[in-house]
Amino acid sequence: MFLSINKLKLVSTLSLLGISALYYSQEKTNPEQVNEDNLKKHIYFLASDELQGRLTGSEGETKAANYLSAEFKKLGLKPYEGKEFIQNFEYGVKLNPHDDKTSTAVKGKNVIAVLDNKADKTIVIGAHYDHLGLNEHHNSTLANSDGQIHNGADDNASGTAAVLELARLFSQNKTKENVNYIFALFSGEEDGLMGSKKLAETIKTNYPNTIFMINMDMVGRLNKDNNLTVGGVGTSPILSDLVKKYKPESINLSLDESGVGPSDHTSFYLKDIPVLFLFTGTHNDYHKPTDDADKINYTGQKIITNYVFNLANALGNEKEIPFTKTAVTATKAVPKYKVSLGIMPNYADTKDGMGIDGVIDNRPAANAGILQGDILTKIGKCEVKEVYSYMDCLSKIKAGEEHPVTVKRNGEEKVFNVKF
Ligand SMILES: [Zn+2]
Incomplete structure (x- = not known):
């Protein structure tokens, strides 16, 4: 998930956080089932210390890419282009926050396989496998975590494991679908959807009738309320009925219309391809060293992966999947703000204030006496519910102004005068 507060350009998640509709329908079963042990095996390997956090361009990324290639090879799939499953690409990252001009070159590797059913239509099923490494690119949400x-x-690793399982199911099942499937594992996502942009550039040349893209990013933390967010439902008029029809009984869906979001489906939506995006929500360990394999809800992930299997089957059988542009466009940006508090926000999707995970020395929050662990509820009169309203509140403030900032500390409300 690409949700860096400094680079954030995603409005869709704003709407996503506001929408919470519950839908119920009959469970559809498929004879082939996702294997929970396979999911576990993939996630424990990909998220092991041996892979050092899978930073794009690192040795750990190469180890992950080799593992994924070997899995695709075992299934008898064919490479997307050339003889290898690995697709190389290059981009620059700006590593110095005080220097906007100098960028460092990064070499990334997508791993892409095709199940060629000799059909005239193609569906892409994707997930990114890269992550933050040792925080070399500064996308961590934990202070001092370099x-x-x-x-x-x-x-x-959750979405990646799901794609591997789906590749296994589709290549080993007895029915031959009348659609080809491309299994795309992207790198460079955490630096701004770089790998998916690379594939989206050539997808319509190589597979002119690419009718759909399904993306899974963070599908391993199905919570006790069984909330699953499905984004992109506005990118085709057929989608909202379809996602409800195949919804597993135990799951509560939150639907989001937008084709633009904080992950790789955006790259395909921007090429006029309808998309779906599955996501179990942010949490306390988001972009922290504690996002570990023992915290995954494997049974929940199995349910979601089976759901995607059914959706991908149903989409392949559709006569036509018309593309519609969604209301939120890529050019609309998150509120711009010039001031900052000097804190590390918590990304958990609460509605009653934003947790403060870290306070940076000698910055406005620290100077005023705000502490790590405080829950931010108001800046001036502007209410902070979570990270998005936080940014909105900041956008209304100019440098040099002073405002009372309200936090909850051990359940008690405290107000600090902050000079921005
Ligand atoms: Zn991420």
């Missing part, structure tokens, strides 16, 4: 391994079990 050098710590960010294992990225939920983000996104």
Whole structure:
């Protein structure tokens, strides 16, 4: 998941957080089943310390890419282009926050396989497998976490394992679908959807009738309320009925219309391909070294992966999947703000204030006496519910102004005067 507060350009999640509709329908079963042990095996390997957090361009990324290639090879799939499953690409990252001009070159590796059913239509099923490494690219949400391994079990060994399982199911089942499937495991996602952009550039040249893209990013933390967010439902008029029809009985869906979001489906939506995006939500370990394999809800992930299997089957049988542009466009940006408090926000999807995971020395929050662990509820009169309303509140403030900032500390409300 690409949700870095500095680079955030995603409005869709704003709407996503506001929408919470519950739908119920009959469970559809498929004879082939996702194997929970396989999911576990993949996630424990990908999120092990041996892979050092799978930073794009690192040795750990190469180890992961080799593992994924070997899995695709075992299934008898064919490479997307050339003789290898690995697709190389390059981009630059700006590593110095005080220097906007100098960028460092990064070499990434997508791993892409095709199940060629000799059909005239193609569906892409994807997930990113890269993560934050030792925080070399500064995308961590934990203060002072440089050098710590960010294992990225939920983000996104979970989605990667789901794609591997789906590749296994579709290539080993007896029925031959009248659609080809491309299984795409992206790198460079955490630096701004780089790998998926690379594939989206050539997809319509190589597979002109690419009718759909399904993306899974962070599908391993199905919570006790069984909430699953499905994004992209506005990208085709057929989708909202379809996702409800195949919904597993135990799951509560939150639907989001937008084709633009904080992950790789965006790259395909921007090429006029309808998309779906599955996501079990942010949590306390989001982009921290503690996003580990033992915190994954494997049974929940199995249910979601089976759901995607049924959706991918149903989409392959559709006569036509018309593309519609969604209301939120890529050019609309998150509120711009010039000031900051100097804190590390918590990304958990609560509605009663934003947790403060870290306070940076000598910055406005620290100077005013705000502490790590405080829950931010108001900036001036502006209410902070979570990270998005936090940014909205900041956008209304100019440098040099002073505002009372309200936090909850041990359940008690405290107000600090902050000079921005
Ligand atoms: Zn991420």
